Amino acid sequence: MENNMCVGEVHEDGRSAGFHQCCRKGSLEYKGKKYCKTHYPPNEEAKRKEREERWEKNWAERKKEWKRESNQERLISMIKKLESYDKSDFEKLKKLANKC
Numbered sequence: 001m002e003n004n005m006c007v008g009e010v011h012e013d014g015r016s017a018g019f020h021q022c023c024r025k026g027s028l029e030y031k032g033k034k035y036c037k038t039h040y041p042p043n044e045e046a047k048r049k050e051r052e053e054r055w056e057k058n059w060a061e062r063k064k065e066w067k068r069e070s071n072q073e074r075l076i077s078m079i080k081k082l083e084s085y086d087k088s089d090f091e092k093l094k095k096l097a098n099k100c
């Protein structure tokens with residue numbers, strides 16, 4: 001008897017960390033094996049790629065944001081440092097600058 005079930009594996013949630021065979025009918029064939037639409041390798045590959053691209057896009061955006069944030073933080077801490085200097089420090093610096 002021919003097995004017309006999808007050979008794809010479904011990950012089980014919950015207690016067991018294993019997986020079982022997909023219970024859908026294998027309507028598509030790939031390299032001699034039957035797959036359902038979800039587990040059909042070209043479909044899975046396309047999905048994986050899509051997920052990867054989306055992830056990369058997210059990552060790039062997040063990185064941009066982090067960079068902007070860290071620049072902002074640096075600027076703020078610089079300003080805070082400048083604020084902590086008192087006027088005499090600036091006077092000293094001015095004198096030093098004039099000597100150069």
Ligand SMILES: [Zn+2]
Nearest residue numbers: 006008022036
């Ligand atoms: Zn399947």
